[in-house]
Amino acid sequence: MSKYQIDPSHSSASFSVKHMMIAKVHGGFEKMSGTLVFDPANPGKFNIDVKIEANSINSREEKRDAHLKSADFFDVEKYPFITFKSQKLEKSGDGFKVIGDLAIHGVSKQVTLEMESPSEEVKDPWGNIKMAVSGTTKIKRKDFGLTWNAALETGGVLVGDDVNISLDIQFVKQA
Numbered sequence: 297m298s299k300y301q302i303d304p305s306h307s308s309a310s311f312s313v314k315h316m317m318i319a320k321v322h323g324g325f326e327k328m329s330g331t332l333v334f335d336p337a338n339p340g341k342f343n344i345d346v347k348i349e350a351n352s353i354n355s356r357e358e359k360r361d362a363h364l365k366s367a368d369f370f371d372v373e374k375y376p377f378i379t380f381k382s383q384k385l386e387k388s389g390d391g392f393k394v395i396g397d398l399a400i401h402g403v404s405k406q407v408t409l410e411m412e413s414p415s416e417e418v419k420d421p422w423g424n425i426k427m428a429v430s431g432t433t434k435i436k437r438k439d440f441g442l443t444w445n446a447a448l449e450t451g452g453v454l455v456g457d458d459v460n461i462s463l464d465i466q467f468v469k470q471a
Contacts, residue, residue: 297341300332300427300467307465309348313437314456316448323355323364325378332429332467334414342385344394344429346465348378368444375402380409394431400440409433409463417469425469432462 310324330346351372353364365372382396383406394409411431418426436457437443446454 297333297335299470300334301470302328302330302332302346303426303466303468304328306426306428308463309346309465310462312460313458316454317452317456320460321355321360323353323361325349325352326354327352328465330465332465334427342382342392342394344380344382344396346380346463350376350378369442370401375400380407398433398435398440401442403440405435405439407433407435426466427469428464428466430462430464432460435459435461 304327307328308324309328310322312320312322315321325348327349328346330344332345333341333343335341350370351365353361353370355361355364364370367374370378377399379399380396382394384395386393386395388410391413392411394411395406396409397404398407409431410433411429415428420426437455437459438457444455448454
């Protein structure tokens with residue numbers, strides 16, 4: 297078994313959600329940490345634990361980010377972290393399904409990440425051994441207590457309920 301740490305400068309946790317029922321707004325989180333325990337010879341032996349700083353949200357709009365950090369959405373003062381802890385791994389086509397607990401805004405729900413097969417280990421120019429995984433999932437934000445919205449004059453709502461999440465995480469092998 298090998299243990300890896302997230303390389304935050306080469307990793308991303310991003311999302312998209314419908315805005316005004318017509319276009320997707322994209323954003324992400326700038327700060328994350330976590331571990332991966334993985335046996336390349338036995339991919340079923342897999343455990344991932346990710347911690348994202350909710351205050352590090354970046355949707356490329358300061359006023360929107362301030363609103364997202366407020367009690368209307370993430371309430372970062374009360375719930376400073378978004379976490380994911382894997383529970384089970386299943387083979388799925390060329391990749392894997394990682395089933396685990398996602399906690400947002402104090403609510404934990406089981407979700408399934410559709411993951412590509414982990415990359416092979418490679419050595420960087422400084423001698424560090426690295427590997428990467430990528431995955432996606434879709435959640436309903438209301439399932440996590442993120443219920444704020446505004447009705448539009450033309451019908452519909454300002455913020456969609458479906459949130460697409462994408463993770464691209466690079467790991468550094470620990471000695």
